[in-house]
Amino acid sequence: MNQPQIERPLGSSNYELRDLADWDRRIREKVDEFGLDCYPQEFEICDHVGMLGYMAYSGMPSHYPHWSYGKSYEKLKTLYDHGVSGLPYEMVINSNPAIAYLMRDNTLLLQILTIAHVYGHNDFFKNNFTYKSTRAELTVEIFKAHALRVRRYVEDPSIGIEKVERVLDAAHALSWQCRRNLAIRKLDRKEQIDRAVEGAQPRYDPFQKIHSRQEVKEADLHKVPIEPDEDLLLFIRDHNPFLAEWERDLLTIVDEEAKYFIPMMETKIMNEGWASYWHHRILESLGIEQGLHLEFIVRHNQVVRPIPGQINPYHLGLKIWQDIYRRWTNPTPEEIRRDGAPTKSGNEKLFEVREVERDSSFLRRYLTEDLLREMDIFEYESRGEEYVVSKVADDEGWKQVKDTLIKNVGTASIPVIKVEDADFGQARTLYLKHYHDGRDLLLEYAEKTIAYLQRLWGREVVLETSVDGKRSLLCCNERGFSVRALK
Amino acid sequence: MATGDTIFREYRPSDAERSDRSAGDRLRHRQKVRESIRENIADIIAEESIIGKDRDRVIKVPLRGIKEYRFVYGENSPGAAQGDGDSQPGQVVGKSGKDGPGKGDERAGDRPGVDYYETDVTLEELIDIMFEDLELPNLERRALREIQSDYSTKRKGYRKVGIRVRLDKRRTARQRVMRVLAAQRRNGAGTAPSAEELEADDDAALDELDETPSANVGSIPALKRRRHPFHQDDLRYKHIEVDTREESNAAVICIMDTSGSMDTMKKYLARSFFFLLYQFISTRYRNVEIVFIAHHTEANEVTEEEFFHKGESGGTFISSGYARALQIIAERYHPSLWNVYAFHCSDGDNFDSDNPAALKAAEELAEICNLFGYGEIKPLGSRYYESSMLNVFRRIQAPNFHTVLIERKEDIWPSFKAFLAKDRIKE
Numbered sequence: 047m048n049q050p051q052i053e054r055p056l057g058s059s060n061y062e063l064r065d066l067a068d069w070d071r072r073i074r075e076k077v078d079e080f081g082l083d084c085y086p087q088e089f090e091i092c093d094h095v096g097m098l099g100y101m102a103y104s105g106m107p108s109h110y111p112h113w114s115y116g117k118s119y120e121k122l123k124t125l126y127d128h129g130v131s132g133l134p135y136e137m138v139i140n141s142n143p144a145i146a147y148l149m150r151d152n153t154l155l156l157q158i159l160t161i162a163h164v165y166g167h168n169d170f171f172k173n174n175f176t177y178k179s180t181r182a183e184l185t186v187e188i189f190k191a192h193a194l195r196v197r198r199y200v201e202d203p204s205i206g207i208e209k210v211e212r213v214l215d216a217a218h219a220l221s222w223q224c225r226r227n228l229a230i231r232k233l234d235r236k237e238q239i240d241r242a243v244e245g246a247q248p249r250y251d252p253f254q255k256i257h258s259r260q261e262v263k264e265a266d267l268h269k270v271p272i273e274p275d276e277d278l279l280l281f282i283r284d285h286n287p288f289l290a291e292w293e294r295d296l297l298t299i300v301d302e303e304a305k306y307f308i309p310m311m312e313t314k315i316m317n318e319g320w321a322s323y324w325h326h327r328i329l330e331s332l333g334i335e336q337g338l339h340l341e342f343i344v345r346h347n348q349v350v351r352p353i354p355g356q357i358n359p360y361h362l363g364l365k366i367w368q369d370i371y372r373r374w375t376n377p378t379p380e381e382i383r384r385d386g387a388p389t390k391s392g393n394e395k396l397f398e399v400r401e402v403e404r405d406s407s408f409l410r411r412y413l414t415e416d417l418l419r420e421m422d423i424f425e426y427e428s429r430g431e432e433y434v435v436s437k438v439a440d441d442e443g444w445k446q447v448k449d450t451l452i453k454n455v456g457t458a459s460i461p462v463i464k465v466e467d468a469d470f471g472q473a474r475t476l477y478l479k480h481y482h483d484g485r486d487l488l489l490e491y492a493e494k495t496i497a498y499l500q501r502l503w504g505r506e507v508v509l510e511t512s513v514d515g516k517r518s519l520l521c522c523n524e525r526g527f528s529v530r531a532l533k
Numbered sequence: 534m535a536t537g538d539t540i541f542r543e544y545r546p547s548d549a550e551r552s553d554r555s556a557g558d559r560l561r562h563r564q565k566v567r568e569s570i571r572e573n574i575a576d577i578i579a580e581e582s583i584i585g586k587d588r589d590r591v592i593k594v595p596l597r598g599i600k601e602y603r604f605v606y607g608e609n610s611p612g613a614a615q616g617d618g619d620s621q622p623g624q625v626v627g628k629s630g631k632d633g634p635g636k637g638d639e640r641a642g643d644r645p646g647v648d649y650y651e652t653d654v655t656l657e658e659l660i661d662i663m664f665e666d667l668e669l670p671n672l673e674r675r676a677l678r679e680i681q682s683d684y685s686t687k688r689k690g691y692r693k694v695g696i697r698v699r700l701d702k703r704r705t706a707r708q709r710v711m712r713v714l715a716a717q718r719r720n721g722a723g724t725a726p727s728a729e730e731l732e733a734d735d736d737a738a739l740d741e742l743d744e745t746p747s748a749n750v751g752s753i754p755a756l757k758r759r760r761h762p763f764h765q766d767d768l769r770y771k772h773i774e775v776d777t778r779e780e781s782n783a784a785v786i787c788i789m790d791t792s793g794s795m796d797t798m799k800k801y802l803a804r805s806f807f808f809l810l811y812q813f814i815s816t817r818y819r820n821v822e823i824v825f826i827a828h829h830t831e832a833n834e835v836t837e838e839e840f841f842h843k844g845e846s847g848g849t850f851i852s853s854g855y856a857r858a859l860q861i862i863a864e865r866y867h868p869s870l871w872n873v874y875a876f877h878c879s880d881g882d883n884f885d886s887d888n889p890a891a892l893k894a895a896e897e898l899a900e901i902c903n904l905f906g907y908g909e910i911k912p913l914g915s916r917y918y919e920s921s922m923l924n925v926f927r928r929i930q931a932p933n934f935h936t937v938l939i940e941r942k943e944d945i946w947p948s949f950k951a952f953l954a955k956d957r958i959k960e
Contacts, residue, residue: 063543070539091544099554113565114601116558143540150544207561219602354617355626361615422616426626428608433627436611438620451613461604480604488607495602 061154063091069158073165076328081397082169085182086143089161093150097133098122100147104307105139106189110196110299112214136160140171140310141185155334155341162328166321169400174316176309176404179228185306192299199292213296216498221304223278226312226457228305238272239265274464274479277301281465282476282502289502297502312404312456319363320400322350323371326364352421357451365421366412370395405455413451415444425450453483461487463509476503480511487511489520489529496522565599571662660812686773695770704769713761783814783874784866785823786858786902789840790879792829792849799910803878804841805945806908810876813953824861828854834861850887851879851922855894862901873902881909881922888925899931906952907936 066089077084092100102119103109125131135156138146146164148157171177181188196214199205225232233241242265251257275281283289283297310317329342350360373381375392390398403411418439425437425447437443437450452458462481470477476499480487492509499522500507506523510532517532614626691704787807789800815821825840826832832853858875866873875898883891899905909923926936937948 063541067539067541070541074539086539088540088542090542093544096552099552102555102558111558111561113558113561113599116555116560116562117599119555119559120562215601222603352615355614357614422618422620423613424616424620425611425613427611431628432625433612435616435620435622435624435626438616438622443622447613450611453610454612459606461606463604485606485610486608488605491602491605494600495604498602 061157065154066148066157066161069154070161072332073158073162073328076162076331077165077169079331080324080327081393082165082324083173084144084165084168085141085172087164087168088143088145089164090145090147091150092147094126094133097137097147097149098126100137101134105137105145105147107145107186108190108193110189110193111200112196112218113211114218136164138164138167139185140177140180140182140306142172142182144168144171144182145186153341155338156345158332158334158338159325159329159342159345162325163321165328166324167317169324170313170317170320173397173401174309174313174404175229175402176227176312180306180309188302188306192303195295195299199296202292205292210296212501213293214300216501217279217297217300219495219498220278220502221300222308222457222460223276223463224280224301224304224308225276226308226460228308232277233273235272239267242267242272270468271465274466276462276464278463278465278478278499279304279502281468282499285468286503288504308457309404312406313408315357315359315363315366315405315455316400316403316408317363318359319365319367322346322360322364323367323396357423357454362413362421365417366408367396369414369417370399370412406452406458409448409452409455413448415439418444418447423447423451453485461485466510470508473506475506475508478507478509480509482512486513489513492520493522493527496520497527500524562599567662569599570659663809664813686775688771689774690772691769692772693766693768693770695772699771699773701769701771705763705767708767708769709761709763712764712767782820782870783822783872784862785811785814785821786826786861786866786873786875787811787823787840788826788828788832788854788858788875788877790829790849790851790854790877790882791827792847792882794849794880794882795910798912799880800841802910802912802939802942802945803908805942806878806939806949807876809945809949810874813949814874822866824858826854826857826861828857832857849879849883850891851877851883852887852890852894855891855898859894859897859901868901874904875902876906876908878908878910879922880911883922883925888922891922892925892928895926895934896929896931899929899934902933904933904935904952905931906934908939908948908952909936910939912940 070089098119100106101122102115109115122131126133133149135152136146136148138144144164144167146160146167148160152160171182196210199210200207246263246265248260248262251260270285271281279297279301283294283301289297326346329346334342350358350364352358352361371392373385374388374390374395377385377388388395399408399412421439423439424435425443426433427436428434437446439447462483463478464481465476466479467477468474478499492511496507496509506521508522509520511518511520513529519530519532521528521530616626620626691701787810789795789803789807791800795803811821811823823837825835825837827835827840828850829847830850830853834857854877862868862871862873895905895907907922907926909921911921923936923938926934935952937952939945939948
């Protein structure tokens, strides 16, 4: 019965699987020619239901169950059913081999474009420094192991879904409160102690005789943590002795998963820009026939068009990559005067940048005033009921616009909160500090999230932050939530 | 470049249909939504839109409690976005509350506003949720009322014994074939009858079944010819269970003061209360009849439409409404057959001279009703200058009489619960 469909698995489209394999071969030749360095690639053709499923579970073939993914699926499906949002043409996960999903309904050109795009991502996953921490060859297995473990806890009669959800709900709320730059190694306690002792030594002073005595402050080596700790889930896991083994394991699972996704968050603009840049260059070099080429121009421009009122990472990323290539290949005389002649070729520069930057540094270094102006990027803030443009990219405003943009990309849009003291007031109160950078926390959300912290910690939790310019303590204990002003 | 070939995994419809990986999580999410609705039921009830609506109507319920909270930045964090080429400082680009500047549909980043959404439930579902934890206790209080009003039958399994009309020929025939085959295998005979043989045999055997047993006794030659007659053990009978329900007639008598002093707001509150009462009782009884009695100085039975919408004027004799209710109960809803629930809403602005009569009638009503309630509707503040019947009715000792004071719409649900709970405590 299904035979015809198996022979032509791509439904109504005018191509077959072997056409795709054919195009893939041609694209891979180009990929090699340009010097992209990819993991082996696997493509899976799926329909819209499958794609919605992958989207809800971040593209993972297996993932532990939690109601939030059901919620996310329903939401995606509603938006899709009502035509509010379409589906992506592809999805690719950072694993070795890289797994990508292609929509069955795509036209041949879209599939070609998508395959080229996927190789861009693939190269980026393999080479960008932020992904070094993700253990790509184990991705699928790790997520599968997580799923098995969580399912086992759910099925365990002494634990059950209610208890598992209690921990997972809380852990999900805190999962992004972790270290952002995973390339920096976290010191263990002993190393932290060494550093604290070293820091407390009086500094060498050749003019000791004429200087007043240096004040030496002894390092408090009994404090937990020695240095403020950003990994909230792991800190709680290691320092709340009342957690059961399975609860610790759930915290570990959620933390590992968050850390897997942090690099993606940190390089959204670079990554999408990079893939768009390469699909464009590859398709231009393939010499595709005219009919397809026209469609290519249309589709490409749909993907990388600027979206007024938002930042389209495809657009912004592509612009910057193209600008880098231009400046290192064909700089204007003025640029040579200002920055000196390029010492590398355009391609060399591209590959260097894709390896060593992430969004915040990428924007800081390569988003120029000219680009900002060309793209008409502005800063807005909320005034009363409305969002109002507060700064535009003119001579005086561009720096601030750029700073604001950088503050809103990747993990910079997540407040930095660190554990300062696990035994505050000798009462095992957890003292946290929000590293305020001019942006207040949304109190309604902070209140609820602190309650989750308190649930995991089991004792009072105190968060130092600043509300409307006043230092304040948000406290949460078994009696409830309160806000206290600090002097 | 990667070594080895790229792998293409083709689309297999069968796989796609089988894998609904999010089904479990969606179910769990819906359970959460239901819990959330239950927790916020009082707020939802207070929304005007659901009162008096059709049970099939779909209503939007704002969801709280299943947001996923995180630490996020609040209002004073500026954002950056791209303009259409000539953005100027001071230009308005969107409305707060929506997700960022409104020129596009969605904005990168995680403004919390995105997480807010509504869900659709039918009114019926909502009512079920509402009443899940309430019980109406008085149903079986008086033995007389326990009449089997209704019974239905349903099939449940098969038995080896039964009456002949329930014989299941198909299963019986199958049993016979099974027995024959089993017997042959056991005897080691390689001569299992072919399918055709069995079939031919079946037809004859079934004919035989159709005949009455006494007729069969006579036809010995016929039996001899068949090598595999039906055996007593082959017979299978459909088993039928009788599903009885106890008497479940209820009459809801809504009495409302429609005198001039009852304004729209008061009527609305009364209506909400009646609506809940009716819906609740409908979920517990098979057959619910509802009677509307409007009274000012005299009482009339009216239609629902008139009851809620027709304005009257004039003074108030509460006793007239009660007398009318007593009369209707006596005529149509004899307490030995009906569970009677009466509820009266008024603003308590009764003529003083009528109070003794009202008190007496109320006592009578309390005696024959399962539950009789009086709700005094005093929109906030008005109870200080209007007279009240609550003081008068305080003298009634009957345990199934209950008074509630409704001042605003948020009171409706709590007082409704209290009204039913009162009854439960006495149980």
